[in-house]
Amino acid sequence: MGTAARPRGAPEPLKQRVNRCLLRLSDRDTEAMAAAELDAIARALAADELAAFVSAVSDARPTDKTPLRRHSLRLLALVAASHPREAVAPLVPRILAAALRRVRDQDSSVRGALVDAARAAAAASASAAAALGPLADALLHEQDQCAQLAAALATVAAVEASPLTADLASYLHKLQPRLLKLLRSNAFKAKPALIALIGASAAVAGDAEVTASIPCLREAIASDDWAARKAAAEALAAFALEYKDLLMTYKSSCLAYFEARRVDKVKIVRDSMSRMIEAWKEIPDIEEEELSSCTAPASLSQRRSSLISSCFLRLKLRSIGDKEE
Numbered sequence: 603m604g605t606a607a608r609p610r611g612a613p614e615p616l617k618q619r620v621n622r623c624l625l626r627l628s629d630r631d632t633e634a635m636a637a638a639e640l641d642a643i644a645r646a647l648a649a650d651e652l653a654a655f656v657s658a659v660s661d662a663r664p665t666d667k668t669p670l671r672r673h674s675l676r677l678l679a680l681v682a683a684s685h686p687r688e689a690v691a692p693l694v695p696r697i698l699a700a701a702l703r704r705v706r707d708q709d710s711s712v713r714g715a716l717v718d719a720a721r722a723a724a725a726a727s728a729s730a731a732a733a734l735g736p737l738a739d740a741l742l743h744e745q746d747q748c749a750q751l752a753a754a755l756a757t758v759a760a761v762e763a764s765p766l767t768a769d770l771a772s773y774l775h776k777l778q779p780r781l782l783k784l785l786r787s788n789a790f791k792a793k794p795a796l797i798a799l800i801g802a803s804a805a806v807a808g809d810a811e812v813t814a815s816i817p818c819l820r821e822a823i824a825s826d827d828w829a830a831r832k833a834a835a836e837a838l839a840a841f842a843l844e845y846k847d848l849l850m851t852y853k854s855s856c857l858a859y860f861e862a863r864r865v866d867k868v869k870i871v872r873d874s875m876s877r878m879i880e881a882w883k884e885i886p887d888i889e890e891e892e893l894s895s896c897t898a899p900a901s902l903s904q905r906r907s908s909l910i911s912s913c914f915l916r917l918k919l920r921s922i923g924d925k926e927e
Contacts (some may be wrong), residue, residue, distance in 0.1 A: 616655065617654060621658065624670060627640075637673050640673065641680060656681060656693055656697060660678070660696070660699075660703075672709070675704060676715050678700055678701055678723070679719040680722075683722045691727060694723045694728070697722075698737065702736060704716050706746050713751070720757070723760070724760035730772075730774075731773055733764055734761070734774075737757040741753040742784060747791045750791055750792040754792045757799050758802055777803060778803050778804060778814065781799060784796060785822065786818065793825065793829075793833070797819065797822055798837070801840060801841070809845070809848055815841075819834045819838050819841075820838075822834035823859070823860065835878040838856075842878070842882045843884075846886060850885055851888070853885045860875065861879065
């Protein structure tokens with residue numbers, strides 16, 4: 603017996619409508635129209651329809667064409683960003699699990715959509731562990747270079763979007779030593795993106811994480827990978843701008859080390875090195891700090907927030923991704 607026909611005038615079931623549009627994404631002639639319809643569906647969902655929609659757009663197949671792979675991730679980001687946090691928060695693990703099915707995708711536009719999905723999911727998450735746990739797990743265990751890069755970029759985006767809470771700081775405090783260990787691993791290839799993550803995480807986690815990051819970032823300054831050298835220089839420059847009082851004891855030895863590597867063969871790295879050195883020169887000497895102790899330093903929360911907004915969270919993540927390929 604065949605399936606009963608839908609009565610004329612009856613609304614098309616959500617899953618059927620979504621699947622129809624997803625199929626049309628693979629056709630260049632209907633892609634734009636299908637994408638617009640899916641976006642409209644995502645924005646208009648009722649709270650009790652969110653889970654069904656997420657399931658419908660989460661089915662990853664190896665044979666999917668690029669527009670379908672990319673837009674399914676954009677839809678996950680759109681759902682997370684367009685609906686109340688209390689409605690989306692329970693779905694964050696499912697959204698991230700669906701996004702991470704694309705973590706090995708070699709297409710940079712798909713990688714960018716994955717990063718956007720991670721950012722939106724983290725902003726809607728009820729806890730740091732729910733937002734960052736799946737991403738950190740992929741970062742720490744993936745062996746594929748594309749997956750390492752995507753996971754690192756997505757985790758940076760998630761840190762950027764997460765509310766600055768004690769819960770987030772505590773989570774990153776525990777994660778930071780593992781990130782520093784990963785940076786020294788020869789098996790991990792996406793070093794520039796990981797360096798950006800180390801900087802952003804340290805800025806949130808606290809002073810101890812900032813100082814613990816300095817030795818690894820110094821080592822990265824001498825890396826054979828010019829993009830890693832540039833990322834390390836940018837991270838160290840941002841630390842110097844925001845943590846002057848914390849880095850006074852490091853100033854002398856670090857400046858000597860940096861000056862010895864100032865003349866890099868890659869121009870954009872030389873420029874980053876010069877900016878970093880100038881920033882470190884602005885760190886007071888210990889004697890100067892003792893004489894100017896009447897000046898109150900910025901609060902820790904102000905420094906962290908400023909560092910995130912002024913440097914790491916404005917990194918051109920996709921640009922790093924393209925250079926790493």
